[in-house]
Amino acid sequence: MSKKVVIYTSNTCTYCDLAKEYFNANSISYEEKNTSDPVFRKELLALGVRSVPTIFVDEEYMVGFDEGSFEELYNK
Template identity: 45%
Template sequence: MDKVTVYTSNTCPYCTMAKDYLNDRGVEFVEKNVQNDAEARSELLEKGYTGVPVIVVGDEEIVGFDKHKLDSALGK
């Protein structure tokens, strides 16, 4: 399975929904909190994004919590 990374912040309800969704489906992921981690914030800005969540599945980047795009990227 492709590596999954979720860029989040402390106050983002969609980030929480995305993490819960992945957990409910047994998908392992790495969380990078841009509010607490300057390196994660820099990574996200380098990708051209200023908002969260951004979910990276392999090479695919999904902006926001979009179940259909996420399921498609995960092959589910």
């Protein structure tokens, strides 16, 4: 079963770029929501989160990015 991955990003976020590079290198499909778009910024703030990257895997999420934490979340 395929998992839905959504990443909230910003234009100046280095860790966002690292996460997207990791997803691409590992053939992980994802949807990017850049918070420079007010709609996506509001979505993120409604969750009480103010940091990017925020990465959703199905209904669970993590703030920030490191490969080990992401793999743990993705492989649940």
